[in-house]
Amino acid sequence: MPSSDPSHENETALIGRIQRGERELYYDLIRPYEKRVFVIAFTILRNEADAEDAAQDAFLKALKYLAQFRFESRFSTWLIQVAINEARQRQRKNHLEIMRPIEDQENEDGTYTPRDFADWREIPSEALERKEVREKLVAAFGSLAQKYREVFVLRDVEHLSIEDTSQVLGISVGAVKTRLLRARLMLRDLLSPGLEAISVSHSQIPKGTKPWS
Amino acid sequence: MVVKCEDVWLEISNYFEGKLDPAFKRAMEEHFAQCPQCGAVRDGMRNIIQLYGDETMVNPPAGFYARLHDRLSDQIEGQRGSLRGWLVGLVATGALAALGLFATVQNRFVPEPRAQMSQPARRMPQQLVAIVDEGKTFHVPGCPYMHGKYRMVTPDEAIREGYAPCNRCMYESLRSAGNTEPDLDGEEIASSMPAAKREGPSGQNQVSRPGI
Numbered sequence: 418m419p420s421s422d423p424s425h426e427n428e429t430a431l432i433g434r435i436q437r438g439e440r441e442l443y444y445d446l447i448r449p450y451e452k453r454v455f456v457i458a459f460t461i462l463r464n465e466a467d468a469e470d471a472a473q474d475a476f477l478k479a480l481k482y483l484a485q486f487r488f489e490s491r492f493s494t495w496l497i498q499v500a501i502n503e504a505r506q507r508q509r510k511n512h513l514e515i516m517r518p519i520e521d522q523e524n525e526d527g528t529y530t531p532r533d534f535a536d537w538r539e540i541p542s543e544a545l546e547r548k549e550v551r552e553k554l555v556a557a558f559g560s561l562a563q564k565y566r567e568v569f570v571l572r573d574v575e576h577l578s579i580e581d582t583s584q585v586l587g588i589s590v591g592a593v594k595t596r597l598l599r600a601r602l603m604l605r606d607l608l609s610p611g612l613e614a615i616s617v618s619h620s621q622i623p624k625g626t627k628p629w630s
Numbered sequence: 631m632v633v634k635c636e637d638v639w640l641e642i643s644n645y646f647e648g649k650l651d652p653a654f655k656r657a658m659e660e661h662f663a664q665c666p667q668c669g670a671v672r673d674g675m676r677n678i679i680q681l682y683g684d685e686t687m688v689n690p691p692a693g694f695y696a697r698l699h700d701r702l703s704d705q706i707e708g709q710r711g712s713l714r715g716w717l718v719g720l721v722a723t724g725a726l727a728a729l730g731l732f733a734t735v736q737n738r739f740v741p742e743p744r745a746q747m748s749q750p751a752r753r754m755p756q757q758l759v760a761i762v763d764e765g766k767t768f769h770v771p772g773c774p775y776m777h778g779k780y781r782m783v784t785p786d787e788a789i790r791e792g793y794a795p796c797n798r799c800m801y802e803s804l805r806s807a808g809n810t811e812p813d814l815d816g817e818e819i820a821s822s823m824p825a826a827k828r829e830g831p832s833g834q835n836q837v838s839r840p841g842i
Contacts, residue, residue, distance in 0.1 A: 440706050444699065451698060455690040465691050472694075473701050480705060531639060531671050554681060555688065573682050579647065598643035604682070605674035 428492055436484050443480055450493060451476075453575055454500040460570040461504035462511075463559045471507045475500040490584065497575070498585050501567070529599045531606060557607040561600055568593055569600035631657040638668045642675055744792040757803075758782040761793050773799035 459468035571582040744766040759768040760780040768788040769776040
């Protein structure tokens, strides 16, 4: 009887059984990753409906190609790669790249300087139960350029290692670290102090005053 | 070691990753104690990491899991359909295999020898053998005791048609093939064929057809 939260070993066995024809076990295999795939798709698409469609397509595609999965990486890493590709593909289809923030094309050579040094009170996780807090966090996150959102969500939301993040996104470990640093500092600036500043949307920030410019 | 604010801003993310050189980390912590601005950056980043790392931060919309499973079940059901197709194919293959087995069992019945005094083969030759329609024994091609127009068949076919091995040419052939004591004239007719088959497959797939 497969576990609903299979360890890596169980997961390997589960994949083997699915590859041999027990396809109904696919539900057990993906259960731990259902939300994760949605969150990653949402990170890229910033729209719940699109993210849901992309997540469904990603799971279907993973099922279709599971027979070709050769355990060269962890299943979770492979699945996240599938999800990211699916979301990016949908993004291209929706022509969302036209609306991509200008800093997406920026190089990462310059150093980032924090702009706000206000002291932060510790915000307990219980604050997330408040709808407005959650909305502000999501809005701030959504205002980041995609390359920062992708790295941030994989490392800080999904808790992938730096190395796995690098592998999933196909970028160097150094690039992951640089983007992660910037994403964390940008979010801090956007949400500081006391979550008040984050209602300022990306387009409302006057040119030349963006903290990462 | 003394670190400046700029050094802290560059390494603050790695500080939370726990991947700093211990001496540099100590120097950063000393700096935090003296620099409220960098202390605020550190505290803010810690908040960011903790808040966004909370698993309740982003949630799928209501009904997401049910809709996902619905869509997956369509796909998996479809593949079950394919599985049914495979099963049908498998059953058909099994039936064919059973027929083949039946034919093989049929072949195990030893035919009546063409000549009453002939002895059946106990060891199977590994090459095609020559038979003459009017004859009663099968031969190695070129055997001086074979006369008339011959055709090449497998030893199985020859035996099924009632031919017995030629005591001369087949004896020599089997001996040169490594049978130190070829026994062509045993008496256990019924057991001879299976025993011979256990020694190896019939010559049909094993030997190259002679150029005749």
